[in-house]
Amino acid sequence: MQTTTTVEPINLHLFHEEFFKEAIRRHVQEYHAYFGERMAAIYVSGSVHRNEAVPGVSDLDLHPFIKDTFGEADEQWFRRTMEQLDREFPKLYGLCRPRVTDEVFLKRM
Numbered sequence: 001m002q003t004t005t006t007v008e009p010i011n012l013h014l015f016h017e018e019f020f021k022e023a024i025r026r027h028v029q030e031y032h033a034y035f036g037e038r039m040a041a042i043y044v045s046g047s048v049h050r051n052e053a054v055p056g057v058s059d060l061d062l063h064p065f066i067k068d069t070f071g072e073a074d075e076q077w078f079r080r081t082m083e084q085l086d087r088e089f090p091k092l093y094g095l096c097r098p099r100v101t102d103e104v105f106l107k108r109m
Contacts, residue, residue: 009042019055020048023089024062030081031064031098034074040065040101060094065101074098 009028015021024044032039046061047053053060075097082095 014051015044015048016051017048017053017055020053020058020060023060023092023094024048026088027060027062027085027094030085030095034077034081035066035098038066038068039098040067056091060089060092062094062096064096064098066098067101069100070098 009024012021012024015024028042031042042065043063044061045063047058048060052058078095078097085095086092
C-alpha cells in the first residue's frame with residue numbers, strides 16, 4: 001500500500017526553526033507514503049506550533065488522522081518507521097499512531 005508521491009506539507013512556512021520544519025516534512029512524507037489516500041490530515045500542536053520549540057529539548061506533537069481502521073499491518077509499519085525516524089531525529093518522539101476520523105468525530109456527536 002505504498003505510494004511514491006512526495007507531498008510538501010501546507011503551512012510549513014509558518015514554522016521558523018529549520019530543524020522542526022525538516023522533522024515535520026520527513027514525518028509527513030512517511031505518513032503520506034504509507035497511508036496515501038487513507039490519510040485525512042496531520043496537525044501540529046504544542047511548542048512547535050507556537051514557534052517556541054527548542055531543538056534537543058522539545059518534542060514534536062503531531063496528530064495524524066486516517067479515514068479507515070488502523071490494523072496490524074499499519075502497526076508493523078508504525079514500529080519500523082518510528083525506529084527509523086527516531087534515529088534521524090533523536091528524542092523528538094514525533095511519530096504517533098494515526099487516529100481514525102470517524103472515531104474522533106462520532107465521539108463528539
